[in-house]
Amino acid sequence: MKHLPHKTIERLSQYRRALLLCLDKGKTHIYSHEIAKIQHITAVQVRRDLMLIGYTGTLRKGYNVKELIDLIGNIIDSDEGINVAIIGMGNLGRALINYFAGKRSKLKIVAGFDTNPDKIGNTMSGVPCYSIEHLREVVAAEKIKVGIMTVPADYAVDTADLLVKSGIKGILNYTPKPVNVPDGVYLEEYDMITTLEKVAFYVKLQETD
Amino acid sequence: MKHLPHKTIERLSQYRRALLLCLDKGKTHIYSHEIAKIQHITAVQVRRDLMLIGYTGTLRKGYNVKELIDLIGNIIDSDEGINVAIIGMGNLGRALINYFAGKRSKLKIVAGFDTNPDKIGNTMSGVPCYSIEHLREVVAAEKIKVGIMTVPADYAVDTADLLVKSGIKGILNYTPKPVNVPDGVYLEEYDMITTLEKVAFYVKLQETD
DNA sequence: TTAACAATGTTAAGTTTTTAACACTTTTAC
DNA sequence: GTAAAAGTGTTAAAAACTTAACATTGTTAA
Numbered sequence: 001m002k003h004l005p006h007k008t009i010e011r012l013s014q015y016r017r018a019l020l021l022c023l024d025k026g027k028t029h030i031y032s033h034e035i036a037k038i039q040h041i042t043a044v045q046v047r048r049d050l051m052l053i054g055y056t057g058t059l060r061k062g063y064n065v066k067e068l069i070d071l072i073g074n075i076i077d078s079d080e081g082i083n084v085a086i087i088g089m090g091n092l093g094r095a096l097i098n099y100f101a102g103k104r105s106k107l108k109i110v111a112g113f114d115t116n117p118d119k120i121g122n123t124m125s126g127v128p129c130y131s132i133e134h135l136r137e138v139v140a141a142e143k144i145k146v147g148i149m150t151v152p153a154d155y156a157v158d159t160a161d162l163l164v165k166s167g168i169k170g171i172l173n174y175t176p177k178p179v180n181v182p183d184g185v186y187l188e189e190y191d192m193i194t195t196l197e198k199v200a201f202y203v204k205l206q207e208t209d
Numbered sequence: 210m211k212h213l214p215h216k217t218i219e220r221l222s223q224y225r226r227a228l229l230l231c232l233d234k235g236k237t238h239i240y241s242h243e244i245a246k247i248q249h250i251t252a253v254q255v256r257r258d259l260m261l262i263g264y265t266g267t268l269r270k271g272y273n274v275k276e277l278i279d280l281i282g283n284i285i286d287s288d289e290g291i292n293v294a295i296i297g298m299g300n301l302g303r304a305l306i307n308y309f310a311g312k313r314s315k316l317k318i319v320a321g322f323d324t325n326p327d328k329i330g331n332t333m334s335g336v337p338c339y340s341i342e343h344l345r346e347v348v349a350a351e352k353i354k355v356g357i358m359t360v361p362a363d364y365a366v367d368t369a370d371l372l373v374k375s376g377i378k379g380i381l382n383y384t385p386k387p388v389n390v391p392d393g394v395y396l397e398e399y400d401m402i403t404t405l406e407k408v409a410f411y412v413k414l415q416e417t418d
Numbered sequence: 419t420t421a422a423c424a425a426t427g428t429t430a431a432g433t434t435t436t437t438a439a440c441a442c443t444t445t446t447a448c
Numbered sequence: 449g450t451a452a453a454a455g456t457g458t459t460a461a462a463a464a465c466t467t468a469a470c471a472t473t474g475t476t477a478a
Binding site: 145 | 218223248285291299304308312315357379381387393396398403406408416
């Protein structure tokens with residue numbers, strides 16, 4: 001299992017989330033077509049992904065939910081876990097923190113940053129908020145490897161630079177403004193407006209058929 | 210120009226956003242490699258996308274920013290505009306509203322919905338908040354075509370059903386729980402946890418090289 | 419004026435991703 | 449106990465997407 005396709009990585013994460021829900025419901029086994037239905041993809045694709053990670057289900061019984069969850073964890077999680085920071089404790093930043101609050105996960109949001117003095121020093125859902133001026137120290141002290149940018153667009157570029165200088169290894173940019181990072185830092189940009197425009201486009205398309 | 214690739218649609222939206230920024234800076238023309246750099250893709254890809262939409266730049270001068278913005282608008286926007294609702298006025302819902310506030314766009318967020326009586330009846334950044342019980346009427350009255358789901362995960366499925374029954378044509382689900390919609394309704398699911406796990410995975414991968 | 423350059427537009431090749439096809443194996447039904 | 453059904457695992461084909469190659473054409477510089 002050398003090079004898992006990009007898309008497979010994404011789906012594995014999604015499979016796991018679906019599987020965790022099944023586990024909660026007391027399900028012990030699951031068929032490929034059940035997973036497929038949840039994710040709106042085909043059963044073949046599920047089986048193919050699982051083949052790629054070398055997991056073998058039991059014939060006629062499907063896949064063992066617990067085993068599969070663990071295996072996916074072995075592949076996509078890092079053993080020691082990864083600490084994450086949120087830069088920008090506005091609505092979006094807080095939404096993400098709540099999202100994660102209490103989730104079992106190798107990913108831990110350990111710090112938030114903001115410029116607003118009212119927020120600095122407080123704790124939100126267990127996550128302390130620091131001044132952005134202390135970003136460098138906190139990143140080092142807390143061994144933070146990934147930063148999620150939820151700052152206003154105008155601060156995007158500076159924030160990204162700051163994160164890079166602090167030694168962060170991965171950035172997830174939720175700002176509508178693209179940023180640049182050097183090699184060695186993984187960058188993922190996600191623009192909510194693009195996604196919404198895409199939905200609108202396909203709605204329009206459907207109408208004009 | 211019959212079938213634009215999915216990915217091209219997404220990029221067109223992104224190009225436009227980049228172009229709007231350039232316009233603000235007073236730039237009148239832009240080269241394919243400049244656009245490419247902003248979006249972290251190749252110039253060839255930009256040119257190919259523009260070829261697909263039939264736009265022709267001027268040799269050695271690049272593309273006319275204003276013209277291109279307009280053309281992209283003609284393709285991805287619908288003429289009359291599309292009205293959008295946000296279901297769930299929590300942090301994420303409010304973040305989205307602020308994101309959009311004041312943006313020139315054919316997409317207009319015209320309504321928010323929630324169950325919290327403290328929120329119902331208020332206005333947030335110009336968007337009125339209604340009780341979710343009135344969803345159906347408001348959707349009809351306001352000709353809302355797209356719904357953005359930002360409700361807690363446990364309400365995801367019911368909310369989706371409700372939206373479908375109200376006659377909505379497109380759903381953007383920001384809930385971590387996948388939902389189902391019938392044919393004729395376009396569904397886009399986006400899970401923030403997946404994206405973050407992906408970033409974490411590639412960070413881990415980079416380390417173990 | 420002519421050569422070098424720097425851009426676009428387009429066709430072709432390459433790569434990645436998805437889907438189809440099918441061989442295999444339990445279980446179920448008769 | 450044999451056939452049909454319902455699963456998995458895998459190879460092969462198809463589709464989607466990206467990148468390369470290159471022809472073309474203004475522009476600049478010698």
